[in-house]
Amino acid sequence: MVVVENKPETGREVPAVPTSARALTVVPLKYPGRWVLAIVILVLLALLVRAFVVADIDYSAVVEYLTVPGILEGVRNTLLLLLLSMALGLVLGVLTAVMRQSPNPVLRWVGGGYVWLFRGTPLLVQLLIWFNLAIIFNTFTIPGLVSMPMNTLMTPFLAALLGLGINEGAYISEIVRGGILSVDHGQREAASAIGMPRAKIMRRIVLPQAMRVIIPPLGNEFIACLKFTSLAYTISFSELLHSANKIYTANFKVIELLFTVTIWYLALTTVFSVLQQMLEDRLGRSAPGSRPSFARRIRKNLALRRTA
Secondary structure (H helix, E strand, O other), X not given: OOOEEEOOOOOOEEEOOOOOHHHOOOOXXXXXXXXXXXXXXXXXXXXXXXXXXXXXXXXXXXHHHHHOHHHHHXXXXXXXXXHHHHHHHHXXXXXXXXXXXXXXXXXXXXXXXXXXXXXXXXXXXXHHHHHOHHHOOOEEEEOOOEEEEHHHHOOHHHHHHHHHHXXXXXXXXXXXXXXXXXXXXXXXXXXXXXXXXXXXXXXXXXXHHHHHHHHHHXXXXXXXXXXXXXXXXXXXXOOHHHHHHHHHHHHOOHHHHHHHXXXXXXXXXXXXXXXXXXXXXXXXXXXXXXXXXXXXXHHHHHHHHHHO
């Protein structure tokens, strides 16, 4: 039965809570399937950890080889190849994206053909073709300037640089093109109406706004390129994996050196991921609803700890 109470301050009649309802206890729903799934995952993880523990692996050697000169040289060569390949890819990618937006049909067809060719063939095949380019061209000649055998010119480093850089350019061009298309076309029309040339509109209006859309997938492509540098192992360039191979061929510590290489790749990927996040925060600080930058959040947390 519902009891009606009179409230003297308002003079209104409000229904009171039934006496039987006041004794009800809220019981949360139970999900036994979650516990079963969690137990299965923990058991599988325990079996996996046990397999690595009982395996014949010298884990002290994994740490020891992190800083040997051969591995450090491989890390330096990997970073050099990565940075130069991405620089070449960025230049080619931006140029190709602009060409594909051009009203000139020849430029559009050339840009589309470049993307079609280098996105449609495996990177490993491209590296091997660049490395064996001397089969097609015996000499590299610039009339009146230089002439040299292609075998001398096409070193493993140059072949890896051209293979990675040109391949990345095809993918980056699509990332940049997507960023360009994300900018409202009305802004280009407004800039054109006040007499700005196309090149200046692209440089001053479109590309700065497109950067917020371009940076996240571009950062992902940068990290992917870091891992693709290991394919240069097949053409004998002394990057990280090739350097480890030379060591474990001599001492037969194969899995230990592969773990060392894995740790280095994870460390470099983590550093670049943090830098990417900081760059995204900086470019998006003026966007509506954007959160504080990574560095600002760290400073705020440190300040709160000091005052606590």
